[in-house]
Amino acid sequence: MELKTKINAEDGKQELTITREFELPLALLFKAFTEPEIIEQWMGTKVLKLECKKYGSYQFETSDPKGNVVFKANGVIHEVSPNRKITRTFEMENAPFGVQLEICEFEHVTEGTSKLNMHVIYESGEKRDQVLKLPFAQGINMAHNRLQDMVSKLKQL
Amino acid sequence: MNLRRDVFQAIADPTRRAILLLVAAQSMTAGAIAANFDTARPTVSKHLQILTECGLLEQKQNGREVYYYINAKSMKQVADFIEPFRKMWDDRFNLLETIMKNYIIKE
Numbered sequence: 001m002e003l004k005t006k007i008n009a010e011d012g013k014q015e016l017t018i019t020r021e022f023e024l025p026l027a028l029l030f031k032a033f034t035e036p037e038i039i040e041q042w043m044g045t046k047v048l049k050l051e052c053k054k055y056g057s058y059q060f061e062t063s064d065p066k067g068n069v070v071f072k073a074n075g076v077i078h079e080v081s082p083n084r085k086i087t088r089t090f091e092m093e094n095a096p097f098g099v100q101l102e103i104c105e106f107e108h109v110t111e112g113t114s115k116l117n118m119h120v121i122y123e124s125g126e127k128r129d130q131v132l133k134l135p136f137a138q139g140i141n142m143a144h145n146r147l148q149d150m151v152s153k154l155k156q157l
Numbered sequence: 158m159n160l161r162r163d164v165f166q167a168i169a170d171p172t173r174r175a176i177l178l179l180v181a182a183q184s185m186t187a188g189a190i191a192a193n194f195d196t197a198r199p200t201v202s203k204h205l206q207i208l209t210e211c212g213l214l215e216q217k218q219n220g221r222e223v224y225y226y227i228n229a230k231s232m233k234q235v236a237d238f239i240e241p242f243r244k245m246w247d248d249r250f251n252l253l254e255t256i257m258k259n260y261i262i263k264e
Contacts, residue, residue, distance in 0.1 A: 003243070003247070004247060004250070004251075005243055005246050005247035006243075006244045007242060007246070007252055009239055017257055018246055020246075020247075020250050022250070022254050022257075023258070024254060024258065024261070025261070028257045028260055028261065029253075029257065031257070031260070032253050032256070032257050034201040035215070038253075038256060038257075041252065041256050042249050042250075042252040042253040042256055043249060067229050099205075109193060116250075130237055131242075132238065132242045133238055133242075134242070135242050135244070135245045
């Protein structure tokens with residue numbers, strides 16, 4: 001099966017691209033990036049603020065089931081061209097990854113399909129690689145924590 | 158000592174990368190591995206411990222000796238380190254597609 005979402009991250013560069021074709025008309029794909037209540041659903045985060053226009057800004061926040069804030073992000077918006085392009089920055093708060101520039105281009109393919117091209121530029125190649133490894137490192141740590149839980153339970157027996 | 162047991166941190170060290178290359182060729186005892194390095198034996202032991210804790214190496218008892226061998230599965234994960242990032246976006250975009258398909262029906 002061909003992968004729907006493609007990442008192109010060349011070695012040693014400080015940028016990457018994320019591309020994906022959607023079985024959605026262009027207008028609906030674009031809407032998914034501009035309406036807070038829709039972003040909340042697919043990004044799995046709370047949208048505290050979103051002014052989707054030039055000079056606008058946004059804030060995301062995610063809490064765990066106990067109500068502790070586990071993720072905060074923010075950015076400013078430089079360009080919003082309906083059904084065509086969004087240029088914005090993204091910064092994960094309390095994280096060492098710096099600010100990234102995101103250029104999202106939306107393309108009409110057919111009546112019912114459309115394409116997204118996200119060009120993401122990081123402060124350095126090193127920071128880009130840290131972000132790339134992030135979901136991986138979290139997975140490893142989670143597996144490690146589970147293992148530790150199991151081991152400590154065994155010790156109690 | 159509070160080291161994060163991160164595979165990327167593990168392979169960032171040149172001695173540990175050399176150990177992985179050695180053990181990839183054949184499973185070896187700690188003594189045999191240490192014989193390849195000028196560093197003190199306890200230092201090599203510490204490297205072996207880190208590589209084992211993050212799952213890149215596994216230990217197998219063979220009589221009185223403990224042999225170290227490569228965990229091919231975790232090595233493959235290192236090779237595919239972009240995959241979890243891609244999967245994260247793929248999951249999000251699949252969800253986006255599902256959500257927006259409901260809008261087509263509504264409209």
